[in-house]
Amino acid sequence: MADLSKIFENNEKWVAEKLSLHPDYFENLSKGQTPDILYIGCSDSRVTAEDLMGVQPGEAFIHRNIANMVISIDLNIMSVLNYAVRHLKVKHVVVCGHYNCGGVKAAMQPADMGILNPWLRNIRDVYRLHQQELNAIDDDGKRYDRLIELNVQEQCINLIKTAAIQEAYKTRGITVHGWVFDVRTGKLIDLKIDFPKILSQIMEIYRII
Numbered sequence: 001m002a003d004l005s006k007i008f009e010n011n012e013k014w015v016a017e018k019l020s021l022h023p024d025y026f027e028n029l030s031k032g033q034t035p036d037i038l039y040i041g042c043s044d045s046r047v048t049a050e051d052l053m054g055v056q057p058g059e060a061f062i063h064r065n066i067a068n069m070v071i072s073i074d075l076n077i078m079s080v081l082n083y084a085v086r087h088l089k090v091k092h093v094v095v096c097g098h099y100n101c102g103g104v105k106a107a108m109q110p111a112d113m114g115i116l117n118p119w120l121r122n123i124r125d126v127y128r129l130h131q132q133e134l135n136a137i138d139d140d141g142k143r144y145d146r147l148i149e150l151n152v153q154e155q156c157i158n159l160i161k162t163a164a165i166q167e168a169y170k171t172r173g174i175t176v177h178g179w180v181f182d183v184r185t186g187k188l189i190d191l192k193i194d195f196p197k198i199l200s201q202i203m204e205i206y207r208i209i
C-alpha cells in the first residue's frame with residue numbers, strides 16, 4: 001500500500017462504481033447529511049468504522065482517536081459530540097472499542113510514552129476504578145480484554161456526563177451504546193450496557209440539565 005497513486009486509481013474505480021448504480025449519487029450526497037449514528041472508535045488501522053458496520057456515506061458521523069476516548073476537556077471530541085447531537089440530531093451514540101488495542105496495552109505498561117502520557121492516563125484511571133475486578137483475573141490476555149470492555153463502558157459514562165447527551169435523552173430519548181470489535185474474528189459485539197440504569201446511577205452527581 002506504499003504506492004499512493006494506487007489510492008487515486010481506487011478512487012476513480014469507486015466513483016465509477018457508485019455512478020453506475022446511481023447516476024446522481026454524488027449530487028444527492030452533496031445536498032447534506034442526516035446520519036442516525038455518531039460512532040466514536042479507535043484510530044487503529046484495522047478497525048475501519050464504515051466497513052465493519054456496512055454503512056454507506058451519509059449514514060454515520062465518525063470520530064476516531066487513540067483508544068476511543070471521551071475526555072471532557074478534549075475540544076475535538078466535544079465539538080464532534082455537540083455537533084452530532086445538537087445539530088445533526090443523531091439517534092444513537094456508539095463507543096466502539098476493539099480487542100488488541102495498542103492504546104490500552106500501552107496504558108497497562110510502566111513506560112514513559114511522552115506526549116501520550118496524559119492521554120493514556122485516562123485509561124489508567126479506568127483500570128484504577130476497576131482495579132479489584134481486573135487484578136482478580138489471572139490470565140493476562142483476559143485482563144487485557146476486560147480492560148478494553150471496561151474502558152468502553154467508562155467512555156459511555158463520560159458521554160452521559162455531558163449536557164448534550166443529558167438534554168437529548170430528556171427531550172428525545174437518545175441512546176448510548178458500547179460495542180467491541182473483535183479483530184481476531186471480525187465480529188462486532190454489543191456489550192449491552194444498560195444506559196437508563198447507568199444514567200439514573202450517575203445523575204445524582206453529574207446532572208447538568
Ligand code: CO
Pocket residue numbers: 042043044066067068098100101102103104
Ligand atoms: Co485501539
